[in-house]
Amino acid sequence: MIKVAPSILSADYVNLEASIKKIEHSADAIHIDIMDGQFVPSIAYGPGWVKAIRPITNLKLDIHMMVENPERFVKPLADAGADIIDVHKEATPHIHRALQMIHKAGCKAGVVINPGTSVESIRPVLYLADQVLVMTVNPGFGGQKFIPEMVNKIQELSDLRKKYGYKYDIEIDGGVNNHTVKSAYKAGTDVAVAGSFVFDNPDPAAQVRSIKQATK
Numbered sequence: 229m230i231k232v233a234p235s236i237l238s239a240d241y242v243n244l245e246a247s248i249k250k251i252e253h254s255a256d257a258i259h260i261d262i263m264d265g266q267f268v269p270s271i272a273y274g275p276g277w278v279k280a281i282r283p284i285t286n287l288k289l290d291i292h293m294m295v296e297n298p299e300r301f302v303k304p305l306a307d308a309g310a311d312i313i314d315v316h317k318e319a320t321p322h323i324h325r326a327l328q329m330i331h332k333a334g335c336k337a338g339v340v341i342n343p344g345t346s347v348e349s350i351r352p353v354l355y356l357a358d359q360v361l362v363m364t365v366n367p368g369f370g371g372q373k374f375i376p377e378m379v380n381k382i383q384e385l386s387d388l389r390k391k392y393g394y395k396y397d398i399e400i401d402g403g404v405n406n407h408t409v410k411s412a413y414k415a416g417t418d419v420a421v422a423g424s425f426v427f428d429n430p431d432p433a434a435q436v437r438s439i440k441q442a443t444k
């Protein structure tokens with residue numbers, strides 16, 4: 229069964245703790261999107277939020293940095309209590325160094341690729357990755373439509389993992405619901421991020437369970 233990391237980009241910002249408590253027993257991690265208004269048009273969250281969220285849940289915190297030169301925020305995020313830090317290949321000329329910095333800071337390291345970026349382009353750093361996040365929408369906003377063509381990349385990553393014994397988890401983010409998750413799971417996805425499908429509903433925990441149920 230797939231693991232689910234609800235994205236709090238779609239949660240109730242004023243009652244964030246209550247939103248988190250609703251999914252705490254059905255989810256496997258919390259996905260926190262950090263947006264800088266440069267790499268993506270929106271602005272969202274930051275290390276201060278991670279620090280505030282850390283003590284209110286035991287769930288792992290999966291931090292998706294949509295930030296130019298993400299190296300700047302690795303240490304502040306690790307100090308704030310991040311478990312996994314995901315950096316975009318497109319956001320730095322030094323993706324290898326960024327992943328090394330994340331490990332040095334004591335966190336798991338994720339590499340993220342946009343819909344327009346190939347698996348081939350991150351081949352040289354796959355041996356360093358604890359997670360590969362395949363964007364299934366263009367980053368920056370919740371509530372967009374899943375791009376089915378991205379499933380080929382999941383298959384490619386799954387094949388490479390098998391062939392070379394890599395240890396990364398494959399995560400997807402964007403437009404995930406209890407239908408779109410099916411083909412992605414079949415191709416080898418381990419973790420599904422879901423924002424609007426989970427939180428734009430009066431029963432977020434049931435939504436998380438329905439994603440899991442769809443992959444049983």
Ligand SMILES: O=C(CO)[C@H](O)[C@H](O)COP(=O)(O)O
Binds near residue numbers: 237261367369402
């Ligand atoms: O990184 C993201 C957008 O850039 C998000 O994680 C986003 O919250 C996904 O939302 P949805 O499940 O509604 O597509």
Ligand SMILES: [Fe+2]
Binds near residue numbers: 259401
């Ligand atoms: Fe995300």
